[in-house]
Amino acid sequence: MIKVTGLRKTFTSHKKEPGLKGSLKALVFRENVVKEALKSLNLEIQQGEIVGLIGANGAGKTTLVKILAGIVHPTSGEATVLGYKPWERSNEYRKQMCLIMGQKNQVWWDLPALDSFLLLKEIYEIEDSRYKKNVEFLAETLMVQDHLKTQVRKLSLGERMKIELMAALLHDPKVIFLDEPTIGLDISAQKAVREFMKTYQREKKPITILTSHYMEDIKELCPRIVIIKQGEFVYDGSLNEVQRMLGDEKVLSVTTDDKVFKVNVPRADLAKKTQEILSTNNVLDLNIQDPSIEDIIESIMRFGVGPS
Amino acid sequence: MKWWPSVVSLEFRKILVFRTEFWVTFLGQALVQLVIARSLWTAIFEEQKVTEMNGFTLPMLTLYYVIVPIGSRILTGENIGFISREIYEGTFTRYLLYPLSWFQYKTLTYVSYSLFYALQLMVFFLGYKFFLSGGISFSEFGNLLLGLGLFLVSSLVYLMMSMAVELLALWADNIWSLMVMLRFFSNFLGGALIPLAFFPERAQVILSYTPFPNLVSLPARTIMGLTSPEEIFRGLVVVAFWAVVLSFVVNFLWKRGQKNYSGVGI
Numbered sequence: 159m160i161k162v163t164g165l166r167k168t169f170t171s172h173k174k175e176p177g178l179k180g181s182l183k184a185l186v187f188r189e190n191v192v193k194e195a196l197k198s199l200n201l202e203i204q205q206g207e208i209v210g211l212i213g214a215n216g217a218g219k220t221t222l223v224k225i226l227a228g229i230v231h232p233t234s235g236e237a238t239v240l241g242y243k244p245w246e247r248s249n250e251y252r253k254q255m256c257l258i259m260g261q262k263n264q265v266w267w268d269l270p271a272l273d274s275f276l277l278l279k280e281i282y283e284i285e286d287s288r289y290k291k292n293v294e295f296l297a298e299t300l301m302v303q304d305h306l307k308t309q310v311r312k313l314s315l316g317e318r319m320k321i322e323l324m325a326a327l328l329h330d331p332k333v334i335f336l337d338e339p340t341i342g343l344d345i346s347a348q349k350a351v352r353e354f355m356k357t358y359q360r361e362k363k364p365i366t367i368l369t370s371h372y373m374e375d376i377k378e379l380c381p382r383i384v385i386i387k388q389g390e391f392v393y394d395g396s397l398n399e400v401q402r403m404l405g406d407e408k409v410l411s412v413t414t415d416d417k418v419f420k421v422n423v424p425r426a427d428l429a430k431k432t433q434e435i436l437s438t439n440n441v442l443d444l445n446i447q448d449p450s451i452e453d454i455i456e457s458i459m460r461f462g463v464g465p466s
Numbered sequence: 467m468k469w470w471p472s473v474v475s476l477e478f479r480k481i482l483v484f485r486t487e488f489w490v491t492f493l494g495q496a497l498v499q500l501v502i503a504r505s506l507w508t509a510i511f512e513e514q515k516v517t518e519m520n521g522f523t524l525p526m527l528t529l530y531y532v533i534v535p536i537g538s539r540i541l542t543g544e545n546i547g548f549i550s551r552e553i554y555e556g557t558f559t560r561y562l563l564y565p566l567s568w569f570q571y572k573t574l575t576y577v578s579y580s581l582f583y584a585l586q587l588m589v590f591f592l593g594y595k596f597f598l599s600g601g602i603s604f605s606e607f608g609n610l611l612l613g614l615g616l617f618l619v620s621s622l623v624y625l626m627m628s629m630a631v632e633l634l635a636l637w638a639d640n641i642w643s644l645m646v647m648l649r650f651f652s653n654f655l656g657g658a659l660i661p662l663a664f665f666p667e668r669a670q671v672i673l674s675y676t677p678f679p680n681l682v683s684l685p686a687r688t689i690m691g692l693t694s695p696e697e698i699f700r701g702l703v704v705v706a707f708w709a710v711v712l713s714f715v716v717n718f719l720w721k722r723g724q725k726n727y728s729g730v731g732i
Binding site for chain 2 (some may be wrong): 169224227228229230231247249250253255256257261262266268269273274276277278279280281282283308313452
């Protein structure tokens with residue numbers, strides 16, 4: 159179980175004016191800027207749950223994941239994962255978790271994946287039979303059997319991501335932090351990773367926190383989502399509930415001779431609003447749709463929960 | 467600790483992965499340095515019209531410059547910036563996620579490189595002895611093993627010095643110039659650039675209380691059979707003292723600095 163109570167994190171960075179003059183000035187005087195990345199967060203996730211953590215760039219998703227993975231110390235507040243304080247980095251905790259980052263390699267770049275796996279086998283103290291079974295299962299499910307003896311740096315981005323997934327899951331972690339695992343992948347690779355995660359989640363039932371900007375990842379994998387905005391949770395609940403929240407609205411997609419725009423309209427006002435748009439614009443095309451999950455989440459990220 | 471041999475094995479595999487790089491490092495660099503040193507000192511001896519300088523004959527100086535460049539590499543182990551670069555790039559995260567001590571891991575990767583260069587020095591020394599000196603005696607071989615052992619012990623002290631500087635990256639992000647300075651001073655004050663016998667006597671006395679002469683000069687002269695057991699013992703005591711002091715510094719910096727680590731780039 160993951161339990162987060164009043165978790166805060168601030169980062170200090172310095173501001174520099176642009177240009178050479180700014181660079182010279184920054185050698186002597188620096189203006190520090192304190193940014194509150196997380197503002198007193200509370201969260202509970204049960205064993206076997208998979209939660210989608212959604213937010214704009216800089217909202218605090220990765221900072222939260224880094225704290226829960228034990229990489230970063232919080233400024234204040236408490237968090238326990240499987241009963242351990244992550245930033246104390248006990249070996250018992252680290253043997254039960256993994257962090258997979260879509261943009262960073264953790265396996266050794268110049269060596270074939272199997273060389274890295276052999277080291278990980280020793281580090282995580284995986285018995286021979288379990289190691290063999292897991293390598294076979296993961297390689298087969300991810301379809302990378304032919305790439306295990308090739309230098310990692312010579313693999314394609316999608317193949318490398320699959321190797322990263324394998325490396326991270328060799329020790330059967332009970333907690334998985336997936337930070338944008340499909341970033342930069344082509345559509346078929348994204349689909350393969352999602353299918354794999356679905357199978358893995360169904361079979362092994364770990365706690366999984368997934369951050370992604372691809373709504374397909376969230377829709378396919380996460381029954382529960384948490385939306386974070388400027389370091390605060392603005393929504394924590396089921397994905398279906400999000401759709402119901404704005405179910406009373408329709409989206410009017412309008413193309414006129416000089417612009418394209420969308421308007422969210424309460425169902426009751428639909429006829430009146432449509433008429434108004436038609437009478438005040440030179441409309442070339444008009445569509446009435448249910449709001450997409452992307453629209454709803456974007457709306458929550460911009461305006462919070464409530465009528466838009 | 468079961469993973470220790472696996473780390474050393476992985477590092478050796480990394481060293482062997484690029485064939486050209488391996489042979490250039492193993493043979494090319496040392497041969498080039500040897501030829502340059504030999505030519506330079508031959509010219510100096512001819513110019514000065516002497517057969518000995520500060521106790522060194524030309525063959526002795528040539529041998530010194532076979533030993534010292536490779537010895538410096540034993541000392542400096544893994545590449546410069548082996549911790550600070552990872553902190554800067556965020557790849558240091560790996561050691562925080564794996565259930566192991568980053569200190570032990572980095573020490574092992576460092577020692578792996580030191581062992582590789584120790585093997586290189588052994589090959590070159592034996593090659594020099596067999597091809598240029600007509601063979602090697604039992605005592606010379608003993609001196610070689612003793613000197614290599616001293617180089618490996620010294621490399622641990624240098625590792626502590628490096629870690630103490632590299633961990634400053636947790637505050638300052640980029641400390642490349644400090645690492646370059648550390649390497650330069652260690653080479654210069656350790657006798658890698660010119661033998662310490664060429665230094666003023668007063669400077670040699672002051673330096674004897676620091677770890678520097680024991681980094682390069684002591685192991686190199688031991689291989690050449692120029693040190694006494696008392697000198698070796700004294701050197702080991704000084705090295706042990708500094709290793710303990712520096713380990714406290716490294717531990718302090720790590721405990722404080724890890725709270726600043728933000729895993730940039732992820």
